[in-house]
Amino acid sequence: MQKPIFNGPPSPEEFQRQLQEFMRQHLPSGNVSSFTRPETSDASEGSHPESNSEVFKFDYKPRDVKAYLDRFVVKQEEAKKVLSVALCDHYHHVRLAMDGKAQPNYAKQNIILIGPTGVGKTYLIRSIADLIGVPFVKADATKFSETGYVGGDVEDLVRDLVRRADGEVARAQYGIIYIDEIDKIAAAPNMNGRDVSGRGVQTNLLKLMEETEVPARAPHDIAGQIQAMMEMTQGRGRKQPATINTKHILFVVSGAFGGLEKIIQKRLREATIGFAASAKTAVEEDLVFSEAQTRDFIEFGFEPEFIGRLPVRVVCQQLNVDDLFLILKTSEGSIIRQYEQSFAAYGIEVLFRDDGLRRIAELAAEEKTGARGLMTVCERSFRDLKFELPSTTVKRFVVTRELVDNPPAELQKLLAEHEKEEHVVMRQLLHEFARRFHESHGLKIWFTDAAADRLVALALEQSKPIRDLCAEKFKDFQFGLKLIAQNTGRKEFAIDADAVETPDKVLSDWVVASYRTEITKG
Ligand SMILES: Nc1ncnc2c1ncn2[C@@H]1O[C@H](COP(=O)(O)OP(=O)(O)OP(=O)(O)O)[C@@H](O)[C@H]1O
Ligand SMILES: [Mg+2]
Incomplete structure (x- = not known):
């Protein structure tokens, strides 16, 4: 009897062998073996077109980037500044590298972004990627496992970038990879037992953050392998490099880092022993993260090599009622624009009065989920109106404090009036x-x-x-x-x-x- 084909995850070599066997049996003649690693010696399609300045243009200054971010992101002034500088540094370096003029020992400006939930961490990076026009991929660190077979493989992130770049490997090589919940893969020693797999994921990420070649097709991506092979045997399809180089991919990792503040506080306290008791022991909670040092991250559970590859540290602050109000009123990404649009689809005009906006902000602040609270409060405030008004002849209404506080009663009043x-x-x-x-x-x-x-x-x-x-x-x-x-x-x-x-x-x-x-x- 024949052996079953899949008996646990095959090694890539074993898999290729099986796949070739399969193709020999099921496809008409053709040079089957040529599919696995397409040759990339052809200069015009070389895997790393360093000299191809068509692929990437960048001529922003940090102030330009910051000004762009200001249109969308409220507060987070320090974060916007630091990010603008880091981004400009990174992409100017990329440009120099393309012209072969880069310094050999350039340290990549990978970024670690700290801050509570819903305060604009992802939003900042996504906005930057939009501005520069580079592909952007976001994932949660928790979905990766050390081996890549159980959870996701960190290398999938790089392949996702290619997908985001419409299959253009050259463009993907200058993309941004954003990994959320990075604090969850810290192998905190003070928790019961070190989380070994977290450390493994850190090591895998480390390789990517340095420089490595990632195969354009995942060894376990059966559909992709078959498709590549069909394209090769039939001589069609875009010829793409076999690997993606990660040297110029910018990595941004983020997390809330709950517990890190205690480590920092403790260090600060210990440092002041012997000095006056009034020394800066109690750093304000909001500011304590700005004091984070490499050793704090190591104590938190990161490998020194890992944290060492993330030289740019950015702290995002919690948003208060005034900030939330400003987000509603001034941000170009404000959720109220979305509401205006969805009512407009029924020919209904909405006027958001300041007292209404402020009330939304107050209630959202109570949710303690940053700007995400705005969505929760708006959903609650407008759900009845969204359901009822399109079927009435009401053509406009005003969002007041009263409406936000008691939507059903205000809806009845609106209808009666x-x-x-x-x-x-x-x-x-x-x-x-x-x-x-x-x-x-x-x-x-x-x-x-x-x-x-x-x-x-x-x-x-x-x-x-x-x-x-x-x-x-x-x-x-x-x-x-x-x-x-x-x-x-x-x-x-x-x-x-x-x-x-x-x-x-x-x-x-x-x-x-x-x-x-x-x-x-x-
Ligand atoms: N500072 C801000 N200015 C304007 N809008 C914001 C701000 N912060 C958050 N938002 C809005 O809230 C949404 C959610 O924010 P974002 O995804 O950036 O949160 P986050 O900080 O990444 O949180 P998490 O840690 O939960 O991922 C954004 O899409 C944006 O609409
Ligand atoms: Mg996020």
Whole structure:
């Protein structure tokens, strides 16, 4: 009997052998063995087009980058500055390297980003990647395992960059890889037992952060291998380098680093022993992370080599009510723009008044999830309005403090007020209908209160313009009333509720009656 093909994860070599065997059996002739490592000696398609300045252009100054970030990210002034400088350094170096003019011992400006949840860490880096136009990949450190088979493989990050660069390896090589929750792979010694796999992931990442060649196709990416081979055997498809060089990929890692502040505080306290008791022992909580040193990170559970490859340290601050208010009001990425847009899709205009925005900010601050709290509060505040308003004729509303505090009650009030306003306008439209009727036909009509109420109700019910409703209902009245006028000399007519309900019957009754009057008159 034949051995089953997969018996645990095969080694890459074993896998290739099996795959070639499979292809030999299932594909028509062709040079099957050539698919595994496409040759890249061809200069025009070389794997690392150092001299190809078409691939990458960069001529920003730190102030330009900061100014761009200011449009989106509120507060985090220090972070924006440090990031702008690091980014410019990195990409100027990349440019020099492309022209073969880089210093040989350049230390890459990989970045470690510290700060609580929802304060703009990811947002900062994503905005920068947008500005520079380099591919950007984001992942959580927790999804990786040491071997790469159980969880993800850190090398997948690099391959993801290629995907983000629409398959262009050359562009991917200048991308940004962002790894969140990096604190979760710290092998904290003070937790019960060192987390060995976390250390393994650190080691794997370390290789990437230095310089390494990552195979463009993952050894376990069966579909990719097969596709590559089909393209090769059939001589089509873009020829791509077999490996991706990570030398110029910028790494940004981030996390909340809960517990690191205690390590820093402790060190600061110990340092002041023997000095005056009032020395800077109690660094303000918000600022303590800015004091972080390499040894603090090592005590936290990072390998010295790992933390050493992350020379740029950036701290993001917690956002207070004022910051959250500013995010709503001024950030180009403000969530209220999203709400304005989704209401506009139904032809509804929203005006966000400052007291409403401030209330959203206050409630969001209570959530303690940074700017993410804004989304939670907005969802809660607008969910009923989003559901109900599109099916009404409400065309605009104002977001006030009261609305944010009690959306259902304010919605009811809005609808009631709107109805009242609508009634007033609709009654005016009825007057106008009567006036035009008079003008066109020389006969005066008016609606009794009961008739007007009924017409308004029907127009709302059928969501029909009240003018059209009247034109339809009273289409024969000009003829009928003219007859009556001829028969009786009457020129003024009250339209009552019955005439609204069954206009044709009422009109014909009136006409019949008018003949009787004429007979009695005659
Ligand atoms: N400082 C800020 N200025 C403007 N908008 C912000 C700011 N911080 C956060 N936001 C908004 O909140 C969203 C979530 O923020 P982001 O993803 O950057 O959080 P984070 O700091 O990466 O948090 P986590 O640690 O949970 O990943 C952003 O997409 C953005 O809309
Ligand atoms: Mg994030």
